[in-house]
Amino acid sequence: MDQLISASQDTIAAIATAVSPGQGGIAVIRVSGPAALETAQVLVRCPGNPSWDTHRIFYGHVVDASGEGRLDEVLVLLMRAPRSFTGEDVVEIHCHGGVIAVQQVLERVLAQSGVRRALPGEFSQRAVLNGRLDLTRAEAVSAMVSARSRRAAELAMSGMDGGIQVRINGLRERLLDQLTELEARVDFEEDLPLLDGEAVLRELAAVREELLALIADGERVQVLSQGLRLALVGRPNVGKSSLLNRLSRRERAIVTDLPGTTRDLLESEIVLEGVPVTLLDTAGIRSTKDAVELLGIARSEEAMASADLVLLIVDGHVGWTDADAELLERIPEHVPHLIVANKADLPAVVCPVPVDVHLSALDGRGEDQLVQAVLHRCGASEAAGVLLALNQRQRDLAATAACALARSHEAAAETLPWDFWTIDLREAIRALGEITGEELTDAVLDRVFSRFCIGK
Known part of the structure; x- marks a missing residue:
């Protein structure tokens, strides 16, 4: 931890907004650390000699190294420690968007003495180290940035509001209460009333059940x-x-009456009732000697193997x-599938195999039934009532705690002394503390913040 705390004395800078050519009216460069204010004062010429008070916005121009040429017209937001995201002095320079302007300003910032480029997630890491965020809130910030649907954003917001921290801390406190009672008996059993071992086990079992429920909820909303x-x-x-175009609400794929029109794998990103979905429109699979079509068919088979769900589309009219039947045999056994009879707008032929959904990609009939069938088959419909969602790291630690609590029951079943009970109980408490950051190590910080984007 000493190395990390020492590193946090540097001043760091990075672009905190998405940057792409011709996109975005503004871009934000975030600077955090002891040299943040001095950097802004050197780079930005503000009219009227402002007093640089905290939590104020200043107007000016970023100047070049000579101090004469103007690089961009900017607004500067100053937040002095500790009232900032990181708990340090923070300056945000709001410049024009795009690529060139923001890169020029960032280069000027990084050229200042004592300022270096921020590592991925380093701003959030400093917020945790300085007590501005707990670990679950920091992870929720990252989840909010990467949210691909409204529902995912809602769950991220519940983490940012501290819901996960409160829930996990509550369970950890209950375990600490039991550990206190057990350790007291180890040292002073003769001077204290008898401990009701069954009551302790009931409490440990109750905490374990809550952990397992949180793990299950997290797995349900992982999608x-x-x-x-x-x-x-x-x-x-x-x-x-035609089905891809209907679900995408745009002409993503070419539709003709000629068989074999799609020769490559087409992808379309959509959201179905809050669930992000990547549609893979594959080449029609049939016997052919066309080299290009054969490549498309090979990619179709790869898509089937990597998919979460395969929709086998059949012609309900034919x-x-x-x-x-041959296509059905080609679908990998480990991949779930739905059989969808298309062209419901035409007279149908009785199908000898069970059809999951009848629809018409032409006029949309059956589309709602298809969406519900897809979400149900993938387990996504079960996520509707989930209020808190642990991420993979948090679920792994919750599972570690639950396993440790199960071992405490084994120690009790073997009538082992109280100090044997405390071994696994301490392991459960440590795992829960690692979720919230109560048990903070270099390895935990590296694992969490290495996945963050630069600038967050």
């Missing part, structure tokens, strides 16, 4: 952050591209064919 990969497969001209 909200990771999204689903949905492969549309079928014979040529059964309507895969009916089930031997080619459809």
Whole structure:
């Protein structure tokens, strides 16, 4: 920890907003550390000689190294320690967006003495080290930035509001209460009333059940952050591209009456009832000698293997064919699938295999049923009532705690002394403390913040 705390005495800087050519009216450069204010005063010429009071916005121009040329017209927001995101002096320089302007300003900032480029997640890491955030709130900030749907953003906000910290701290405090009672008996059992071992076990079991419920909730909503990969497969001209266009609400794929039109893998990003979905429109799989089409078919099979769900599209007007049966056999056993009969706007033929959804990609009938079937088959519909969502790191630690509590029951079943009970109980308490940052180590910080974007 000493190395990390020492490193936090540096002044760091990075672009804190997304940057791309021709996009965004403004960009923000964040500077944090003891030289943040001095850097702003050197770089920015403000009219009227302002007093640089905290939590004020200043107007001016960033000047070049000569002090004469102007690089950009900016606003500067000053937040003195400790009333800032990191708990340090922070300056945010709001310059014009795009690429050139913001890069020129950042280069000037990094050229100042004592200022270096921030590492991924370093601003949030400093906020944790300086007591401005607990670890769960910092992770929730990252989840909010990367949220791909409204529902994912809502769950991230519940973490930013401290919901996860409060819940985990509450469970940890209950375990600490039991550990206190057990350790007192280890040292002073003759001077204290008898401890009700069954009551202790009931409390440990109750905490374990709550942890398992939190883990299950986190697994149910994992799809909200990771999204689903949905492969549309079928014979040529059964309507895969038409279905992709309907779900995407735009002409993403070329649709014609000619079989084999799609020769490559097309992707489209959509959101279905709060769940991010990547639609993979695959090439129609059939026997062919066309080299380009064969490449498309190979990619289609790769898409099936990597998908979370395969939609096998059949022509409900033509009916089930031997080619459809062959395609069904090609779907990997580990990948769930739905059989979807398209062209419900035309007279249907009885299908000898169970069809999950009848729809028309042309007029939209059956679309709602398809969406519900997809979400149900992937388990995404179960996430609707979840209020708090542990991420993978947090779930792993909660599982460690739950396993340790289960071992405490084993010690009790073997009628081992109280001090044996405390071994696994301490392990559970340590794991829960690692979730919130009560138990903070270099390894924990590296694992958490290495996944953050630069500037956060």
